[in-house]
Amino acid sequence: MRSTRSIEISTGMFVLLGFAALFFLVTQITNRELSVDGSSYTVEARFENIGSLKVGAAVSMAGVTIGRVDSIKFDQTVYKAVVGLKINSAYNRIPSDSDASIMTAGLLGAQYIGITAGGGEEYLKEGDQVTLVQDALVLENLINQLAASFSGRKDEPKDAAANGNTEESK
Amino acid sequence: MSQVAELASNLREFVRMVGAVVLFLLRMLGQIPRLIARPRLVVEQIYNTGALSLVIVMICGMFIGMVIGLQFYDILARFGSEDAIGVGAALGLLKELGPVVTALLFAGRAGTAVASEIGLMRATDQLSAMEIMAVDPIMRVAAPRFLGGIIAMPLLVAIFIAIGLFGVQLVAVQQLGVESNSFWSQMRAAVGVDDVVDGIVKSFVFGVACSLVAVHEGFTAIPTAEGVGRATTRTVVISAVLTLILDYMLTAVML
Numbered sequence: 001m002r003s004t005r006s007i008e009i010s011t012g013m014f015v016l017l018g019f020a021a022l023f024f025l026v027t028q029i030t031n032r033e034l035s036v037d038g039s040s041y042t043v044e045a046r047f048e049n050i051g052s053l054k055v056g057a058a059v060s061m062a063g064v065t066i067g068r069v070d071s072i073k074f075d076q077t078v079y080k081a082v083v084g085l086k087i088n089s090a091y092n093r094i095p096s097d098s099d100a101s102i103m104t105a106g107l108l109g110a111q112y113i114g115i116t117a118g119g120g121e122e123y124l125k126e127g128d129q130v131t132l133v134q135d136a137l138v139l140e141n142l143i144n145q146l147a148a149s150f151s152g153r154k155d156e157p158k159d160a161a162a163n164g165n166t167e168e169s170k
Numbered sequence: 171m172s173q174v175a176e177l178a179s180n181l182r183e184f185v186r187m188v189g190a191v192v193l194f195l196l197r198m199l200g201q202i203p204r205l206i207a208r209p210r211l212v213v214e215q216i217y218n219t220g221a222l223s224l225v226i227v228m229i230c231g232m233f234i235g236m237v238i239g240l241q242f243y244d245i246l247a248r249f250g251s252e253d254a255i256g257v258g259a260a261l262g263l264l265k266e267l268g269p270v271v272t273a274l275l276f277a278g279r280a281g282t283a284v285a286s287e288i289g290l291m292r293a294t295d296q297l298s299a300m301e302i303m304a305v306d307p308i309m310r311v312a313a314p315r316f317l318g319g320i321i322a323m324p325l326l327v328a329i330f331i332a333i334g335l336f337g338v339q340l341v342a343v344q345q346l347g348v349e350s351n352s353f354w355s356q357m358r359a360a361v362g363v364d365d366v367v368d369g370i371v372k373s374f375v376f377g378v379a380c381s382l383v384a385v386h387e388g389f390t391a392i393p394t395a396e397g398v399g400r401a402t403t404r405t406v407v408i409s410a411v412l413t414l415i416l417d418y419m420l421t422a423v424m425l
Contacts, residue, residue, distance in 0.1 A: 013221070014325065021325070021328035025366050030358065
């Protein structure tokens with residue numbers, strides 16, 4: 001039997017190692033909780049269809065993450081999804097006529113919001129609304145459209161407009 | 171007719187055993203206040219069940235991580251999504267493989283040691299001797315081993331998962347050339363603190379189950395060489411089956 005002292009040292013090392021591993025797991029491989037560091041402002045965008053967008057999804061511009069999706073609500077009066085975008089205050093020169101679209105990262109990737117800069121002189125600020133939006137791509141609608149166009153129906157343009165992805169939301 | 175009677179008596183025996191295990195658990199829990207006054211007993215058992223299981227847990231974690239790296243790479247490469255390997259491996263290790271494999275290793279390494287040690291104490295009348303000296307063997311022998319196992323298990327699982335992720339990273343990033351940044355950033359984006367909590371809750375439950383089985387089997391072992399051997403075997407078998415059943419139930423609740 002080893003002496004009590006060396007048992008205590010080994011036990012202490014084991015326990016510390018265990019807590020170090022736990023600390024590593026909690027801080028290094030998770031990130032969902034800490035969203036936007038520091039100050040931020042929130043703007044709103046209304047979508048016909050957000051697909052499987054989740055709270056916490058990235059808001060990115062030119063591929064750089066500039067914020068997170070803060071809230072997702074459903075507005076009963078206009079039957080649209082209201083998505084709150086929390087954007088880091090460092091990025092305060094986003095033109096107010098920028099367009100927000102829901103995109104998918106890769107084949108198995110999660111959905112995120114991509115913002116493409118507009119050309120306006122005014123910039124987005126707290127409480128603003130992004131009016132130019134593009135809905136999530138719903139595969140079924142796309143297939144319907146394709147099937148319609150392959151079958152050579154003449155009402156295809158109307159169909160495309162009905163399911164169209166770009167539209168003004170105001 | 172005799173078959174029905176046999177079935178009934180088997181069933182009664184099973185119910186009796188469940189009751190005995192629960193009562194045993196309650197008696198051990200009742201000893202916790204007295205153990206807090208003598209923490210050295212528990213520290214010794216954390217050493218026996220935890221620190222001594224460290225090497226096997228680390229080696230197995232490493233190789234499980236490496237094999238996950240290979241398998242996931244092969245599967246994900248078919249979809250052109252090799253970068254998602256970090257997400258798959260981290261969630262798989264955190265929620266399933268970490269707790270379950272560590273519990274099986276724990277049952278094999280620490281559970282058998284505890285069961286055979288207590289069984290041998292029973293066979294050599296050490297437990298009876300304690301009772302004669304007015305020392306409660308549940309307080310002196312069973313409860314410290316049980317508590318030590320419960321404390322050691324989540325720590326072992328955390329170490330297993332951390333080493334496993336290192337193994338995944340070693341194969342996927344260093345060897346197969348998955349891009350390091352997207353490996354980590356996709357993992358961070360997809361894994362939440364709640365996933366870590368899920369894994370820790372599972373490991374705690376498995377720790378209670380495996381430790382309880384080991385201590386109880388040792389305590390109720392038939393006091394012969396054969397009886398101690400049988401108690402050790404039963405410890406591994408019952409722990410493994412119980413772990414997998416509990417795993418299914420916990421997963422169904424958590425998802």
